[in-house]
Amino acid sequence: MNYACTLGLRRHVFGDLKTVLAKASPARSGDMLAGVAAASEEERMAARMVLADLPLDRFLQEAVVPYEDDEVTRLILDGHDTAAFAPVAGLTVGEFRDWLLSDAADGASLQALAPGLTPEMVAAVSKLMRNQDLILVAAKCQVITRFRNTLGLPDRLAVRLQPNHPTDDPRGIAASMLDGLLYGVGDAVIGINPATDSLPAITTLLRLIDDFREQYAVPTQSCVLTHVTNTLRAIEKGAPVDLVFQSIGGTESVNRSFGVSAALLDEANAAALALGRGSVGNNVMYFETGQGSALSANAHHGADQQTLEARAYGLARRYRPLLVNTVVGFIGPEYLYDGKQIIRAGLEDHFCGKLLGLPMGCDICYTNHAEADQDDMDTLLTLLGVAGINFIIGVPGADDIMLNYQSTSFHDALYVRKVLDRRRAPEFEDWLERMGIADFRGDLLPQGEQQALLALAATL
């Protein structure tokens, strides 16, 4: 296949499909670090022109990462649903963008199309889209998942309560958890990043949340975000595991660097399903991803980081997860340099995940060595709210004192609810009203002595 185009007097030639994709990608530091980015702005546009004219089925013929070398590629291509693909099978990437923006692409047709799309097709079309296109199309997608409540319903936004503590101190964690619940946060999951991977410590944290959840009949799920092998051991020991967490990437080799494979994820998924702990559904997996992880593990195969991120979603969808979270600004400025790159990546990830049928959330975040600040986070939060994101993260005051980065705060969630009229998961909303934390509209109520959670706080 010939990948070339002429712009003015210059002929631009690209050796293969992954090079076209990489050079068509909006500028970001990680692709420059990997040496796969366009060398000039004109070359970037030339690559986009080549990409726009490629038939979508080209992505079924030429793999970005070789089929023989990579189980993620095999899962993507072997799992491709030709019948679902039929409505767009004759389109080029450029025509596919136009179709996605047209009224022919509505919630129902996009949902039916998802199994017919590969991550590479979705990544390709995203590279031809402006931010508003990524928002408009994602807003048409609806992905509903269930465990103890219902996530992803129209005009709803959930929040993961993230009560981390640098030494896993149970009282410190409980303090942040109560603060969050009193701010109406926690419907996506109450999820702790533990400071240690020791099994007793993890079990202690699982019991801490589960006992609390049982005592107050909170319609949500809990998770301790430890390696999948630790969660499997916790399940064997009889610990109260709701969700299996794992970080995943878009190549077999990056997943190997994370110590996981599809076989291991299959095993963990089956173990969690067998527990049958969900009350309204059985989506039991929670995945985290982020552009740049493959390069960071030297496992990128010369592909750009956004395409590889979409491939991670190709792996994720095998498990019908409850939550998929792109931790967009955590990895640092060598991958996403500044607020502009972080915002773009967050919108791309949400769009790609949604188009592939995943319940996308985003950890809207940055580190202190990135050229970003709270204003950038406000912008991305607002844009993802408009785009219909399933969930965001809630950390007290946006300051995660364990992971040393800034995410979104409980107040940020209230802001986006207010300006965009986004409500919580219905079961959780009812619970907040029963507890006297929020009124029937979802607005927080002033708290006083009669609040049961404050009585609990007094005992910590």
Added chain:
Amino acid sequence: MGKPAILTPDPWLRLQGLTRARVALGRAGVSLPTREVLRFGTAHAQARDAVHQALDVATLQADLADVGFTSLAVHSQATDRGMYLRRPDMGRRLAPDSLALLGEQGRRLWSLHPPVAVVLADGLSSLATARHGLPLLQALLPYFPDLPGLPVIIASQARVALGDEIGHALGAALVVVMIGERPGLSSPDSLGLYLTARPRPGLTDAERNCISNVRPEGLPYADAARKLAFLMAGAHRLGRTGVDLKDDSDAAPALTDSPYPGLASP
């Protein structure tokens, strides 16, 4: 005449005593009160400054000399902060003139195969290196009285792996890199310690041991020195560092019968 209450306070202030997390902040409508916006902004400003502030090498060298340490200053191939942040690979390699300096001056100043070389590196917070580098070296002296005669290298625009090339150039058996960690909002000056046996270019992080969050509010100097001395002794015994070398220093007895030459109990 009092003003009408504008803010909605959170009647769970006592939770602030249980965690450094920003709990019970209260709200203005649904938003953060002005005082918290300013408090957060100040913490972020300090963390940002810590990332971008250059290490004052001359002052650090003079302070080291005052207490008997001889040092050399080197820099990586990252020529400025922007390149350092975008190109971690450049921060892991010595500039050619620095490599030459270690070859020429290093041989003159120190023995050819020192048991330990110390690298004081700016990393992502020069504030951490400037504040805690020298006090930590002094806290190590009781374990390691010969330390002042050994190489101390001050490295600018440096990543952890720069220590591999430095240690290799000096022929050191062990290299200890003391480096400014990525600043957190409430911890702009955390120092990280990385111990690597038989340093040479091309090692991975799996071949190092790390002690994190060294600063008076985190892991105090005395505790950090004890842990580091324990790991150094273990590295000498095993002949390697990394996943096989466990930090059991909390359970270890005092280091009386140390196998490590020059390592005495405090």
